[in-house]
Amino acid sequence: MTSPDGDGTVVARSEEIADGEMLGVHVDGRSIAIYRSEGRLYATGNICTHGQALLTDGWLEDGVIECPLHGGRFDIGSGACLGPPVDEPLATYPVSERDGEIRVSTRTEARP
Ligand code: FES
Numbered sequence: 001m002t003s004p005d006g007d008g009t010v011v012a013r014s015e016e017i018a019d020g021e022m023l024g025v026h027v028d029g030r031s032i033a034i035y036r037s038e039g040r041l042y043a044t045g046n047i048c049t050h051g052q053a054l055l056t057d058g059w060l061e062d063g064v065i066e067c068p069l070h071g072g073r074f075d076i077g078s079g080a081c082l083g084p085p086v087d088e089p090l091a092t093y094p095v096s097e098r099d100g101e102i103r104v105s106t107r108t109e110a111r112p
Pocket of ligand 1: 048049050051052053067068069070071072085086
């Protein structure tokens, strides 16, 4: 489900990610996690920087994603590590929502 345009790539319909939920997608060969938390959308890399674990298999609470493998925690807005064992931040990506579609751009990847 991809259709690249100027705002990024369409990765999901709005109703696929309810508040407090997340979705793993692939864009431009990258594994990306999309989160909706307190009404806002966020996007980070979906593979933990500590090991081979998908963050979307973990737990999302209060803007923090917890890795399912060793419990590493990251801020979904900045990608910052919030304590051991993780010590490398996640990449973050611009994400937007329009006309019932969620788009992610990998062109302007940002790091904290
Ligand atoms: S693989 Fe995520 S904390 Fe170890």
